[in-house]
Amino acid sequence: MKDISTYRNIGIFAHVDAGKTTTTERILKLTGKIHRTGEVHDGEATTDFMEQEQERGITIQSAATSCEWNKHRLNIIDTPGHVDFTIEVYRSLKVLDGGVGVFCGSGGVEPQSETNWRYANDSEVARIIFVNKLDRIGADFYRVVEQIKTVLGATPLVMVLPIGIEDDFTGIVDLLTRKAWIWESSENPEAYEITDVPDDMKDKVEEWREKLVETAVEQDDDLLEQYLEGNEPSIEDLMRCIRKGTINLEFFPTYCGSAFKNKGIQNILNAVVDYLPNPTEVKPQPEIDLEGNETGGVAIVDPGKPLRALAFKIMDDRYGALTFTRIYSGELKKGDNVLNTFTGKTERIGRIVEMHADSRQELESAQAGDIVALLGMKNTRTGHTLADANNPATLEPMVFPDPVISVAISPKDKAGMEKMGVALNKMVQEDPSFQVATDEDSGETLIKGMGELHLDIKVDILRRTHSVDVEMGKPQVAYRETITQLIQDSYTHKKQSGGSGQYGKIDYQIEPAETNTGYEFESKVTGGNVPREYWGAIEKAFQASMVEGTLAGYPLLDVKFTLLDGAFHAVDSSALAFEIATKAAYRQSIPKAGPQLLEPIMKVDVFTPEDHVGDVIGDLNRRRGMIKSQDAGVTGVRVKADAPLADMFGYIGHLRTMTSGRGQFSMEFSHYAPCPQNVAEEVIREAQERKAKK
Template identity: 30%
Template sequence: MVRNVVLVGHSGAGKTTLVEALLAATGTIQRAGRVEDGTTVSDFDEVEVRQQRSVNLSLAPVVHNGIKINLLDTPGYADFVGDLRAGLRAADAALFVVSAAEGIDGLTRMLWDECASVGMPRAVVITKIDHQRANFDEVLASCQDAFGDGVAPLYLPVDGNGLLGLLSQRFFDYSGGSRTEREPDADQLELVEQYRGELIEGIIQESEDESLMDRYLSGEEIDTKVLIDDLEKAVARATFYPVLATAPGVGLLELLEVVTQGFPCPPEHRLPEITTLDGKAVRVPVCDPDGPLVAEVVKTTSDPYVGRISLVRVFSGTLRPDMTVHVSGHVPDREHDLDERIGALTSPLGKTQRPVPKCVAGDVCVVAKLAHAETGDTLSDKDRPLLMTPWEMPEPLLPVAIRAKSKADEDKMSQALSRLVAEDPTLRLENNAETRQLVLWCMGEAHADVLLDRLAKRHGVEVEKIELRVPLRETFGGRAQGMGRNVKQTGGHGQYAVCHVEVEPLPSGGGFEFVDKIVGGVVPRQFIPSVEKGVRAQMDRGVVAGYPMVDIRVTLYDGKAHSVDSSDMAFQIAGQLALREAAAKVPALLLEPVDEVSVLVADEYVGAVMSDLSSRRGRVLGTEAVGTGRTLVRAEVPELEITRYAIDLRSMSHGTGSFHRGFLRYEPLPSHLADKVASAAE
């Protein structure tokens, strides 16, 4: 029997501390936070040790009453939402961790909605009830307000070292270091009566026994076992969300009971869509150890000594060490359709990897030496390759331009970056041919810092951030004529080419037109394409700040040639000179890319977002309500103004806002900004 539980909550809520406490409570480790090698459970990643925060999805298995519980600890920063979604994919239920001292934030609300969208069973555990600033009642009310109906406590904390069971009507005292049970005193009994009725009514409302409510309202005492059975069913159906309370050494057994009895087991989890490699739907038995192998890589990491390590959830069949599996994925330009022999199977505990003989359907394990498998890939039988529909990953929207610090770093950088991309599907790598910059598209500043830390410490590649260049365009501000004269005599064959052109701007998006108006053969027919080729070459290099030129019509109307010294190259150079002379006679305009931006925020931040977009030279096009309490703001914003919008929006909306962007068109850059760009280019 297995339970797969993902721990969700904002940074500082106490997720990792709770995992360590559960490991200690079940005897997996000797004391909270320490494993056999002396490190903490969260010390498996050197980046986390240095930055003092969780940045990875991690697995910690415990056993309670013969049931294995795979605890999947997720990062609490919005930058690492990719690991959160990987945890949701691998888990069958979610445990929301909320601090009694700090309450909930906007990110926690967003995560709750994300779990609700996939029908994930949930419970809430309020930690740090022994903290001097703890306010259980206030935080409980915040949870009920933020998460909606069905959120109700099963236990009430008393003085940070005891719990009142609302269904059992018993007091569990932890003040002596171990749990003792007794009848509640008079004051405690009043508390039980105050909350118990609301809890029972909530359970009965979700009961499949329609007569239960009438019996309860008529004054009948409902048997506690019946209530517990209905509670467990409602939790598994994701219609009721129990609230528990913990502190160091307090409430852990109660939490383990809810996890093992209330949370669903893997056979109750609906499988994602599974197809053959050519897209035909396949029916696979749910969580059958003897069925066809279907497993998924939910997280990939690289160890400098062990190599690539893959966290794998098995949905069907059985995974065994040294077996050959088929690796398939949804990224067409990578090596994702091959057979590969896996290495050892292990169960992690901190840095320690404990070998396991097999991993059956419903379980999670770590697989070594999957050299080609990446996060999101499917592992299946080599004779029956299958493919699971991938989970949706957020789009990285923060561009960070980097360059290697030395030639040695440059030589190693390509391979190191490819490994980071394989590990992290929320990272996108762009080698921009126009700006000649290497750009990492990240989820946020913390994500970027972690990536650069890994490059340096794990892969030995030192890089530095540089100013991001936005690919601009150039065009003509009016009609002008230019002459290109390329006449040189160096002995033997020289160069002779003269051409006269007229250049005029085209409407935005007009591209490039070349018009031949030569009469009388003043420019021989075979050299007219040479003039066009030279003009195009100069357009690619630009005439103001080195950006490509667009939206012009060039008309060749006169010229001169020499019977001996004229050549293709001579007229190419003349075409370039003619365009440059014409550009010197009229203002050349710089064009900037404008993006279509959609911002989704809570209603309370709409005014601030619209004002901010306007301050970025944006044009707000309108708003529309999306669900309850959220608004979508549509705008057109210059790309120069939103390179760091992922950071600014998160700050402005307290981590609750999201946005999408897409290229729309080019527009003239304001003159004061164009002058700065031109000066910098000179």
């Protein structure tokens, strides 16, 4: 049986282009997993194996791999940095125990870094920090450390200091040992010497080491008391305190280097082993019932306990569907029958494989702490729990955001329709943030996602991977509707003409609910005028009606329905009768309740050279954007704004033109807000025209 204490399940995450895939490549080379590093800019990175990744130089999927360092097993997931693929980061963080946050030495804390950090905080994942690209023009380690404090609200625990910067960056000083690591070559990561601290850095090293020691000893009262009495803690005691504080999320050990130049990678690997938790040291996964309520039980990381495993990603490749799975407790063997607690059905484990990007190694079994891929799982989807059939329990499922953009697609010939349907079905299974629907008005196939790049990549995959040539329509915004007024009303459904009839009367109140609550239901019926057995049918019918608003047919948000009173008939009333009454009540009352159209507002983060900042702000204002902040950096200005998605289509091309190709931006969904009158009228008119063509 494997020693779980030597496991480290980690993710590497960052803003797009901060160097996380290059960092992963250097880790794999140093640990002997690969013998030649592939470069992202050449399209040869090991973990970027999709054609789209190799061409665009960005990571789209979360690639899984593993390696060994200092007799420890590292399961590594390299995640995307682009905001449209944030879902991959979220999925990965749900099943990891630790992470490495990579920050660009010149770019600092960039937009996607903030989003990833927030997700990691939500998942309570311990992290170390790597400030990369210190060989670049404009790099400043100390400025990035300060940004991590101010922008992320985090406590970086500086463990090393850079020797030189930009072209003069040659190595680092390890503050714990007071030793300098100098690399003789940028080609060979193992060509370095450990030597004394340069004379001109000695004072700075002592200053930063004192900060490190003061922060670390706060994790141990006895050690703190000894330190205050003038006793210097040993390196072993300091490492123990740093490990404790890191696992408790008190601070984040912070390193620096240049992955591209092969400098500083050993220090990251040592930190992963020394300070990040093994699977037994993290908060256990709570077990829940099928209604989503915690049972009080937890999945204990122990191969001898009943099986608890979470499927966190489905990937289709030439051998069939791979179900990436994190095993929290128990053991999985090839040929085992396991219970899918979501479907209630048992499934047989066909094969178990350990992944290395797109290659694999067959395994006979896997145990608690392992991240593996399973073959032969026909009905298992992302977020499903696999459990011991004789002792079942469900783990907390994953919750994914709703898409904010949709595009109509159609195959160029009729023969491609069936092929497109099969391909889209596979793609939906792989990516829960990607959805497919049929437009009821036009009959067109709609694909929905988190942004323009997200959908562009999906169409590219359709064309290349699945050989389906499709045409794309214009992007469509996912509007929503709500109400602004309280209405009290009554409706009676009566169909009695001899024999068994239908009867249901409801008195009700409809009113705006708190923002982001979606939907609330309450019953104030007393005395049995509407028997409790029908309340569920009434709630279900109203919720089902909210799928289509009365203004432009978009789903309704943030509405509270209160059942006040009503009446029933001992013979003719039924759940169906009250369902029909409720749906009719919806159509009767929502138009009277001040319906309002809502549009998705995006959090926009633009980086522009200083001489173009006026143009960028003016352009955002024309797009109905609201400027939130401007922050000047060494290489440009970062502008944060809220802007409606409807006015942001094609923005990247416009920004590049405006800034001579030097501007960058990212965008993620923030909230829904009321549409201006002129915009609402146009959207409603278009919806009515579509309906008239039906």
